[in-house]
Amino acid sequence: MxxxxxxxxxxxxxxxxxxxxxxxxxxxxxxxxxxxxxxxxxxxxxxxxxxxxxxxxxxxxxxxxxxxxxxxxxxPFDFKYFEELYDVRTILECAAVRKLCEHDGELSKLDDLVSQWCVPSEQRLDDGPVVSGMDERFHEKLVEAAGNSEMARIHHDLTERLRIIRRLDFTKPPRVDATYNEHQAVLEAILHRRVEQAQILLRAHIEESRNEVRKITVHMLHEASARSQLHSVEASSIDRIDG
Amino acid sequence: MxxxxxxxxxxxxxxxxxxxxxxxxxxxxxxxxxxxxxxxxxxxxxxxxxxxxxxxxxxxxxxxxxxxxxxxxxxPFDFKYFEELYDVRTILECAAVRKLCEHDGELSKLDDLVSQWCVPSEQRLDDGPVVSGMDERFHEKLVEAAGNSEMARIHHDLTERLRIIRRLDFTKPPRVDATYNEHQAVLEAILHRRVEQAQILLRAHIEESRNEVRKITVHMLHEASARSQLHSVEASSIDRIDG
DNA sequence: GCACACCTTTCTGTATACAAGTTGGTATGC
DNA sequence: GCATACCAACTTGTATACAGAAAGGTGTGC
Structure with a gap:
């Protein structure tokens, strides 16, 4: 009670x-x-x-x-750290895609993802933060579907750590639209068991997101740096941010 | 002071x-x-x-x-858990090997490993626990050499978690000798930039170790199970061990 | 003899008290 | 005016005290 x-x-x-x-x-x-x-x-x-x-x-x-x-x-922010996380994330997701493609049985685990991402453009959502969360879940579900729960756990950790900069993506509508297209292409490649193609598409998709975030992060941190200097705060954190 | x-x-x-x-x-x-x-x-x-x-x-x-x-x-022991850890370990190490093979510059980072493992058979060590530790370091250094410190950190975590069962390997001299041969072959393949071959060799090496450990673990846990039943302890832990 | 309820014990979760060490400022000596 | 030494305030690391809840044994009613 x-x-x-x-x-x-x-x-x-x-x-x-x-x-x-x-x-x-x-x-x-x-x-x-x-x-x-x-x-x-x-x-x-x-x-x-x-x-x-x-x-x-x-x-x-x-x-x-x-x-x-x-x-x-x-x-302090450490660009190298985030770059490395992106790298490991790519490795794990590509491995997951390989597992999925080489899996013998049905790929019904992917049904949810298909029904969410493979929709006509008028049914697509366009709210940045919402799509950002959906993107996270897309990649996580992809890895979960591969069936290795430890791999999924590690990938989840990576997702958590990357979230602080990753959500800076999806601030522009073109990225939202591109994400739909890219996820759709990846799913179709997997369903057709085209390992190489699926991996290339996935890699490219992550790379684009990474580049976008990289640009925005630099911009954002320069602003933060400017603010800090304005307030005449000691620049220790910014030093390391830029370094 | x-x-x-x-x-x-x-x-x-x-x-x-x-x-x-x-x-x-x-x-x-x-x-x-x-x-x-x-x-x-x-x-x-x-x-x-x-x-x-x-x-x-x-x-x-x-x-x-x-x-x-x-x-x-x-x-409680969970075989599925350890199997999954082995799986992720293989994925990371294969990715590391790929990075190494596709690396443009010298591979001098591997010099230490070569001088340790590529030795004539009379110079080989044969103490089980010692070689077990060396084996751990071999795989860790391989990943470290790939240059992604987050990947190395995650791999190190996996190594730690696997150690409890992994050191059960190397209890028989044939495994020690095989380890030398296999490490040597992997290193040579990497130095010749043969990505596919290096990955296949590495995968097979890990697989052999995994199989060996699997056999020994089953044996050991059956003994533990027998002991527990002898002491008429409630079998909760053993249930999960066998399950 | 069995079942149910209560009570005591034990457990973790949280707060507080104490110990050891670092830091930064101030005062004093020169 | 500068350097050095000392002191006070503040920090984390550790120990202890207290609270709420779970579990298991015991006793009582039937």
Missing amino acids: NARATKKTENLAERIYLQLKQDIFDFRLMPGDRFSENEIAERMGVSRTPVREALFRLQREAYVDVLYRSGWQVK | NARATKKTENLAERIYLQLKQDIFDFRLMPGDRFSENEIAERMGVSRTPVREALFRLQREAYVDVLYRSGWQVK
Whole structure:
């Protein structure tokens, strides 16, 4: 009877974790920002214990760093890091596509994706953030369909880590439309068991998204840099951003 | 001046973490075993705080599970899980080999590996555990040489998780010798930029190791099962082991 | 003898107290 | 005026105290 009564009280640490991650994603906590456990605890109205638990999780996921007895820091942006993540993502997804194409039985697992992406242009959605989320799910479902749950888990982790910059894609309608076309082409290639073609298409699709994000990120960070200099903040975070 | 004075006192939580992992690896903590934070804390002579930190890390690495307000449990063996890890490992290593073969410049990064593995048979080592460790490093260095540090990190995680069953390989001299031959063949194929051949050889090498471990694991777990039934322990952990 | 309810114990989740160390500012000596 | 040393405030790391919930044993009613 108390199954839904305890709907919210469970997992204080989890709540802090999600909140902090959202703060980082929304740039309320900027790359390079330093803060203490007490600050967070007071701001969230909890004790240090769940805050520390949340911070350790974020540290393990490479969002923050602990400075020995001298506070925490939001990890500065590192382009090389994101490039590498994109790279691994491509490798895993191409492997998933190969598994799917070489799979003997039906590919009914892909039905959902087909009905979502292979639609006439008038039925296509055009809301940037919505399509961005759909794009994430497309790639995740592709890997899940390959049947290796550990591969799917690792790919999911990559997706999480890339989200902070990936959602900068889909800010322009042409990218939304291109995404529909590219997903459709990939799905058709898989359904026709054309391994090489499907991999080439997928690789190209990810590469385009990556390039788009790369452009936007550079732009965005230059703006952030300008803001920082305006506020005469010490430029430590920006140094590393540009570096 | 106190740089080396604080050699050991640092990181109590880290120490507990390593100790617990070792306990799991050495089967002092058997799959399915249940325990509480207090038990560990008292046994290690510390408070619950660092124990909890260590347990959360182990939980994230899929070694243990927390049962809501009812203790912790060493994760039961799951063959499917290890099979999947092997699979992802193969995918990453094959991708690394491709990168290496398609790399334009010199492959001097592989010099260390060549000098270690491409030796006449009288210079080969034959101590099982030693070669097992060398084998781990061989595969890790192969991926590191590909130049993507995130890929290397993920591969390293896989290696860690697989170690508990992987070291069961190399218990017989023929496997040691075969490992030398196979590593040598892989390296030569890479140095000659034969992508396909290198991948096929590597895939076969991992597959052989996997099969060997599979056989030994089944044997070992049947023994554990027999022991458990002898002690008339409830068979929960063994059920999942065989299942 | 069986079933159900209560109660005690034990568990994790959270808050707080204490210890050890770093940092930055200030005061003092020159 | 500058450099150095000391001190106070603040930080994380660790230990302990408390709260709420789950589990298992025990006792009672039938």
